Amino acid sequence: MSLTTTATEALGTALLTAHETQQPIAPLTTTAPDMTVEDAYGVQMHQVAAWKNAGRRVIGYKVGLTSLAMQKQLGVDQPDFGHLFDDMLLDASAPVSLAGFIAPRIEPEISFVLSKDVTGPGLTIEALADAVDHAVISLEIIDSRIADWKITLADTIADNASSGAVLVGEGTARLDGVDLAALPVSMRRNGETVGEGVGAAVLGHPLEGALWLANTLGSLGQTLPAGSLIMAGSITAAVAIAPGDTISASFGELGTLDVTFA
Numbered sequence: 001m002s003l004t005t006t007a008t009e010a011l012g013t014a015l016l017t018a019h020e021t022q023q024p025i026a027p028l029t030t031t032a033p034d035m036t037v038e039d040a041y042g043v044q045m046h047q048v049a050a051w052k053n054a055g056r057r058v059i060g061y062k063v064g065l066t067s068l069a070m071q072k073q074l075g076v077d078q079p080d081f082g083h084l085f086d087d088m089l090l091d092a093s094a095p096v097s098l099a100g101f102i103a104p105r106i107e108p109e110i111s112f113v114l115s116k117d118v119t120g121p122g123l124t125i126e127a128l129a130d131a132v133d134h135a136v137i138s139l140e141i142i143d144s145r146i147a148d149w150k151i152t153l154a155d156t157i158a159d160n161a162s163s164g165a166v167l168v169g170e171g172t173a174r175l176d177g178v179d180l181a182a183l184p185v186s187m188r189r190n191g192e193t194v195g196e197g198v199g200a201a202v203l204g205h206p207l208e209g210a211l212w213l214a215n216t217l218g219s220l221g222q223t224l225p226a227g228s229l230i231m232a233g234s235i236t237a238a239v240a241i242a243p244g245d246t247i248s249a250s251f252g253e254l255g256t257l258d259v260t261f262a
Helices: 005-021 039-054 066-072 125-131 153-158 205-220
Strands: 058-064 078-087 105-114 133-140 163-173 184-189 192-198 229-234 244-248 254-258
Touching: 005 153, 039 078, 039 153, 039 192, 058 205, 066 163, 078 153, 078 163, 078 205, 105 184, 125 133, 125 205, 133 205, 133 229, 133 244, 133 254, 163 229, 163 254, 205 229
Parallel strands: 058 229
Antiparallel strands: 058 078, 105 133, 105 229, 133 163, 184 192, 184 244, 244 254
8 A cells, every 4th residue: 555544534534525515526646646456445445434434334335347338438447346335225216316416427237136145255156156146137326526537446446436326126037047148238318329238248247247346355354245235337338317317228138227317
């Protein structure tokens, strides 16, 4: 690590303030150009600790930057992860307010719910598959507390992997009941197609995104508990959303997930 504890906490506090005020800040890497990925996770964890102390509950994790489309969009070459909290899970059956976001974008994802604890590192794809209860269609609203999305890998990691909110659909499947790698996914905004892909866009298979997470957390001494929701990564590039927009994401045989924003 290159940052002192004091510097790490100061950056984390700046992001917490940006969350609360919805006033974005300059890229952290402009004020801390030597910030490493390890430093950035330290900044993220400073915020996670504060949120837990405030009563928020971790319900899972999101894996970001797993598709070539997203890596190209943000100019990075490796995944990252962020924490999902109970109040980030939104109901798609009613119009969703964007009042709490700064510069929201949306992505279609295949997510997983665990039926048992898993611990890496060294976890195999077979062992992880055995621990998955089901896959579920989902949309992630990403947001950036960094002004104008001018982020490096370290910036987005520090900002809880640019997490915003989660919408989970009714389409679920057991892993042996659907070919997730071949699953066609498309997303429309106000009737216009804005993204298309297949499950394999996520590291070859969406489960690989979850495996990367389990092994990365394991290397940090953390277990993924049963019941966790794991968002495995976006299948298409993210698109901007605004009040009045309607998003419809189709996940092949698993159905669609529609949401309108207010």
